[in-house]
Amino acid sequence: MNTASLPLPGWITYGLIPLINLVLAFFFSGLVVWFIGENPFDALALMLEGALGSGEGIGFTLYYATNFIFTGLSVAVAIHAGLFNIGSEGQAYIGGLGAALVALALDRYVPWYVTMPFAIAGAAIFGAAWAFIPAFLQAKRGSHIVITTIMFNFIGAALMVYLLVNVLIVPGKMAPETRTFLEGGQLPKLDWLMALFGLKLGPAPFNVSFLIALAMCLVVWLLVWRTKLGYEMRTLGISPTAAVYAGIPYSRTVIIAMLISGGLAGMMALNPVLGASARLQVEFVGGAGFVGIAVSLMGRNHPAGIILAAILFGILYQGGDWVSFEMPNITREMIVVIQGLVILFAGALEYMCRPALARLYYSMAKRGV
């Protein structure tokens, strides 16, 4: 029986189905944990405690979530224009260069709130610039954006290592990183926000970037659903032939969408570079760009969904660290397996449960339940 075309109410599509997928993911993760001889319920309790059990835990969870909100938005904007941007990782990395250069130039002279807008601009411009070349090649030459953005991740990584080892390194030091920014180049932590809820942030690097990320969610929502540019992007994304018919310029729309996507990815760098470590380090992105793909998929490319999905992945990251610390049997790699299962069930197998639920829903509706 064909159920794909049957409409389901919103609470099932956006509430129940993601919830069931999540439960399934945790169930299979639990099996994995059980196989290696640990108690899955203990592991789950540890994970939740580590991620949400203290002000510090929550601070770390939201710190990670901030990264994922930026990269999730980056992926989502591109998807709305029909482009699969795998390059958020590299764009964030290069964005870090832009943010760091601004901080290095200004931190001596001005307070953080003067540096911040320039750092945002620097991160966004550098990230956008790194997205521009693949975008241009897609728009004008038809080079597939998936391939080119993957390649640009590698090029970006190599370029950053070169710059950090040979150019930006502090003379006489061994570590490939810039000098530590002064206070004028750091984004302050959000102790006051945690204090509102009676929580202590402790050493967690939860900082102003989180608020910037929330603001970007609003900006992206406005862009996609309330502007004419967003309308053109969505038209192109859903139906390229209708876009041609409507006179929507392909090259221009592709390039603008990718610039915005790259800019959002670049802004992710604010969080670790200016917010957490106050310096530019090698591999500071740490896979957040790829997690952004899962976050965007799971959040159905909508800012509200992306915030929720980003927090879920924040919990997995922070709670996972905690579990691997407390249960030596469960290594860092096991945590990656569990994250992989969540991505599999929430993202890739999104529609696995839908047919059964649709049948159940319609048979119950028929009986007038």
Next chain:
Amino acid sequence: MSQAPANERAAIELVGIDKKFGAVHANKNINLSVAKGSIHGIIGENGAGKSTLMSILYGFYHADSGEIRIDGKPVAIRDSQAAIAAGIGMVHQHFMLVENFTVLENLMLGAEGGMLLKGGVTRARGELKRLASDYGLEVDPDAVVEELAVGLQQRVEILKAMYRGAEILILDEPTGVLTPAEADHLFRILKVLRDQGKTVILITHKLREIMAITDTVSVMRRGEMVATRKTSETTVEELAELMVGRRVLLRVEKGAANPGAVVLSVKNLTVKDGRGVTMVDNVSFDVRAGEIVGIAGVAGNGQSELLEAISGIRPPTSGEILIDGIPIGRADPARLRDLGLAHIPEDRHHMGLVLRFEEYENAILGYHRDPKYGGMFLDLDAIRKDAVDKIEKYDIRPPNPRLKTANFSGGNQQKIVVAREIERDPKLLLIGQPTRGVDIGAIEFIHRRIIDMRDAGKAQLLVSVELDEIRALSDRILVMFAGQIVGEKTADAGEQTLGLMMAGIAA
């Protein structure tokens, strides 16, 4: 309400079939009896429930209640495998063929018979030969499907059903893609099948076909089976009235045209498609204000590319297009809209509409940059008000601008496009297949609008594969064959004359 004659032996009977999709009651207590060895037509407007009923018969949907009987015995059709086992074969409107397989390979698909292909191939080849001689279904078994003409591809679909032992053959809008000659050939095949004892169910909205070929006809309206008639005892007018529920004008009334100045001028236009094949070959013509110029031709003879070139979608290879005497050069569709061109595209699903958009979003497609719909931001109030106005004026149902466009019926989708393009009050309107897949009540409405546009002094270029439509609307008819305009006729030219020209035989 009359029932089918019960004295003949029924090949298939539907008893009390009922199906709801949420609030939509798609099939209400349907009773139908199809006599063995007959051709039974089922007609109804889009959304009347024909497709749902046939999907239930073929196992795509389950009826909420009711019974299906084949040769008098109740059967449960859980999926299409069960339908095939029960002897039901289906030829879909959109072919389900693997295009780069040969005819033989398509025939065997799903019935390969074992790990190795060799035995199956020999059996299929023999069976194909037998089917070809028994029913006049000749096709080269080793031809690759994508290289076959559309009519022959359809024949492969029929062969597929017969190869699986179908006793009851269901055809869903089979002539939509065929030339008149191919349609005639199909009808001959169907008659042979009937005479050999097979049962044929023909779903269509074309009344002429019903009259030409069926023995019995059932009419559906709004989910109900409203009447069943012997074809010989009914008329086109009665069937149309049963379908729509009111009297309809089958041919739009119009006065004489009053052509004015030349609005569109095409000079020596040549257009190549993506593969470099010349689709429009050195074509020249004019369209004047206040006249409708129709382009007749079998699908695929360059009409689509001609429309795309004039509307700025596909750049011409050479030649010139002038609007009001001014060459448009390489103007894109947006610029041409500013110049007063509107375009009802041939394919509303891929061009005219974004099916996943809400209705109001489609009501501005192509005109979304107009300042009256906002500056940088979309002025949603203005856009929705505009959409509601068009919904009222064009009686688009359901009247809900927030409904997803895919959830409107074909006729109402087409009305969304027609309303959008005509309400811009363009001076030049390009019209491609204005009523493809549109029900008879909406056809009347759309034809009326087109004539009104003409009487308001607009220039219109009409492309349609429905010769009846071209003849009913056009003031002048140009016939296209193999990319060239092979002749011009007035609207009263005979169907046969035009048909021969369309086939490239006469000029």
